[in-house]
Amino acid sequence: MNSKKYLLQESDIPTAWYNIVADMDVKPRPIINPATRQPLTAEDLFPLFSEEAARQEMNTVDPWITIPEPVRDMYRIWRPTPLVRAIGLERALDTPAKIFFKNESVSPVGSHKLNSAIPQAFYCKEQGVTNVTTETGAGQWGAALALACRSFGLDLAVYMVKISYNQKPYRRSIMQTYGAEVIASPSMSTKAGRKIITDHPNYQGSLGTAISEAVELAMSTPNCKYALGSVLNHVSLHQTVIGLEAEKQMAMADAYPDVVIACFGGGSNFSGIAYPFLRHNLKDGAKTRFIAAEPAACPKLTRGKFVYDFGDEAGYTPMIPMYSLGHDFAPANIHAGGLRYHGAGSVVSELRNQGLVDAVDIAQLEAFDAAVLFAKAEGIIPAPESSHAIAATIREAIRAKEESTSPTILFNLSGHGLIDMASYDRYLAGDLADYTVDEAVIEANTQSLTQVK
Numbered sequence: 273m274n275s276k277k278y279l280l281q282e283s284d285i286p287t288a289w290y291n292i293v294a295d296m297d298v299k300p301r302p303i304i305n306p307a308t309r310q311p312l313t314a315e316d317l318f319p320l321f322s323e324e325a326a327r328q329e330m331n332t333v334d335p336w337i338t339i340p341e342p343v344r345d346m347y348r349i350w351r352p353t354p355l356v357r358a359i360g361l362e363r364a365l366d367t368p369a370k371i372f373f374k375n376e377s378v379s380p381v382g383s384h385k386l387n388s389a390i391p392q393a394f395y396c397k398e399q400g401v402t403n404v405t406t407e408t409g410a411g412q413w414g415a416a417l418a419l420a421c422r423s424f425g426l427d428l429a430v431y432m433v434k435i436s437y438n439q440k441p442y443r444r445s446i447m448q449t450y451g452a453e454v455i456a457s458p459s460m461s462t463k464a465g466r467k468i469i470t471d472h473p474n475y476q477g478s479l480g481t482a483i484s485e486a487v488e489l490a491m492s493t494p495n496c497k498y499a500l501g502s503v504l505n506h507v508s509l510h511q512t513v514i515g516l517e518a519e520k521q522m523a524m525a526d527a528y529p530d531v532v533i534a535c536f537g538g539g540s541n542f543s544g545i546a547y548p549f550l551r552h553n554l555k556d557g558a559k560t561r562f563i564a565a566e567p568a569a570c571p572k573l574t575r576g577k578f579v580y581d582f583g584d585e586a587g588y589t590p591m592i593p594m595y596s597l598g599h600d601f602a603p604a605n606i607h608a609g610g611l612r613y614h615g616a617g618s619v620v621s622e623l624r625n626q627g628l629v630d631a632v633d634i635a636q637l638e639a640f641d642a643a644v645l646f647a648k649a650e651g652i653i654p655a656p657e658s659s660h661a662i663a664a665t666i667r668e669a670i671r672a673k674e675e676s677t678s679p680t681i682l683f684n685l686s687g688h689g690l691i692d693m694a695s696y697d698r699y700l701a702g703d704l705a706d707y708t709v710d711e712a713v714i715e716a717n718t719q720s721l722t723q724v725k
């Protein structure tokens with residue numbers, strides 16, 4: 273193995289998050305309030321989110337937003353995270369490419385999600401909120417928010433996508449250990465859940481449905497706010513601590529990435545590692561390529577339409593200008609539960625529209641092949657989600673060998689897979705299948721939506 277680690281000091285934890293929107297010449301299209309058909313304002317979001325999260329969501333002017341000291345204090349539990357030169361993987365692939373990864377799996381909950389859970393819980397607490405509600409797919413976001421809410425003395429209710437609730441029981445136990453209440457979604461406890469169960473009794477749930485349920489609970493419960501683990505601008509903003517640290521660590525290694533890769537669910541870990549480097553493309557003429565690795569079973573950036581769509585299944589959220597497969601798209605039950613979301617956030621969608629970021633889709637078996645190769649070469653068992661980034665990295669490294677180039681590749685290891693071993697069991701038993709999406713399904717799910725011009 274002999275992989276090399278680059279470590280920072282606690283004092284190197286960033287003091288501000290990077291807001292890329294402030295540096296974009298052409299800003300993302302505004303999010304639309306469906307009731308008024310007007311661009312959404314921060315005030316429109318106050319009933320749902322903490323006021324500071326709502327203000328950050330709408331901030332298009334400040335490139336740097338100060339990280340509150342209590343949040344930085346919590347970051348100290350596991351940040352700064354290591355950057356690793358993956359020499360073991362380079363050898364296994366016999367590639368001339370230099371491969372680095374940022375290891376976000378070292379957080380107490382095993383993924384990058386805690387980077388945003390902590391500030392979101394903090395802003396709720398600061399404002400006197402007592403209850404928080406959210407949804408979770410694979411359970412990573414729920415686990416992160418459960419810990420963050422516990423730390424600030426808030427009560428949390430989590431709607432967990434039913435397929436994951438059954439496939440990943442230990443994530444449920446983790447949330448319950450931190451004191452959160454966990455409900456399988458769709459549930460009979462909300463109008464949105466009851467409607468879906470009535471229409472489709474065997475429905476295994478989706479993030480879109482779980483969001484509808486959580487939003488409904490937040491809107492109908494006094495002193496309760498909703499928190500989202502991906503997709504929105506303020507979530508991506510908080511995740512930029514990943515790329516800001518990685519920038520310093522790449523400098524320690526005397527390197528700069530030609531390619532930056534991350535897996536893509538709603539886009540938060542991708543944005544987190546990409547935007548601090550993308551700022552040098554926007555401002556300083558750097559030429560780094562950015563590749564979002566999404567599952568072939570849920571290919572919003574590679575095959576979705578650029579439309580105004582709802583963030584949730586029931587249509588409670590504002591209309592977001594997003595690359596989307598349609599809010600009622602029901603993805604196959606792949607094991608990368610955290611990547612089963614129908615759309616991409618407005619900022620990354622606009623960046624994609626401008627050709628500033630690329631995307632590839634990865635089939636389930638290719639992702640697990642990559643995961644096992646990586647585990648053997650580097651010792652870390654990756655989350656099924658992160659394995660999509662590893663697979664995309666391996667494609668680039670093999671291409672470098674074929675073309676005799678030696679690019680520097682940086683990918684984000686968004687989480688470890690130690691709580692996903694049931695998925696590995698299925699893979700090792702030869703029990704996993706690939707899924708593709710019919711073009712007709714995408715057309716049917718998006719045809720009634722307005723195209724973004």
Ligand SMILES: *Cc1c(COP(=O)(O)O)cnc(C)c1O
Pocket residue numbers: 383384385412413501502503535536537538539540541542610611655657658686687688
């Ligand atoms: C949630 C999750 C993802 C996908 O979410 P993004 O917002 O796209 O980053 C990826 N990897 C892990 C480990 C996750 O928990």
